[in-house]
Amino acid sequence: MTHDLTVWLDGVLDRIEQQTQVVATGGRWHYSGSDTIGAWTLYDEHWSIATMNVYDTKAYNYSERMPAARNPDYINPDAIGQHAAQNDPTRVLHRIAIDRRIIAAHPVGEHGYCTNCWADSQVRSVDAPCPTLRLLAAAHDTEPGYRTEWGPQ
Incomplete structure (x- = not known):
């Protein structure tokens, strides 16, 4: 066995x-929140991985502007970026x-x-x-x- x-x-x-x-x-990999360079960015030493755009799809119907209030199920881009960098x-x-x-x-x-x-x-x-x-x-x-x-x- x-x-x-x-x-x-x-x-x-x-x-x-x-x-x-x-x-x-x-x-x-490193992560930079949107407050640093204006976008949620996951990067390596060549700055070549990803920039993330995260939308609250449950609150956004694509025919209107993005609402100011976020749904409780909103995906936290900082948590995603930090998790990816740690892995x-x-x-x-x-x-x-x-x-x-x-x-x-x-x-x-x-x-x-x-x-x-x-x-x-x-x-x-x-x-x-x-x-x-x-x-x-x-x-x-x-x-x-x-x-x-x-x-x-």
Whole structure:
């Protein structure tokens, strides 16, 4: 079962890594609110990502001027920009590399136990997949191919 989980998890990380590398061309992302340069802007060192225009579509019918009052469901462009900057490709690729090291640090030994977790005197006879690999998998539980039996116990 651990082999299936690690193969699946490697595939998920490969896909995320490939998608991320497509947009990882200019280093860390930064965000500037509209009060700084007049637009909500997400940029890298080449100033080449995006300028965001956010409209309250529930309150705006496109035939009138934008109302001054905003709907409670209004999308906050500052929150979106800050979230995107905090999850830039550089950070995503770093996290993938760390996840791969965690997977490598939890191999299954000849008796079917995680050799890393089994070595911990407080966690004897941990059947594979170990709690660490189960938690890594659970972080991607919405990905195709995830099995509920891999979830944390």
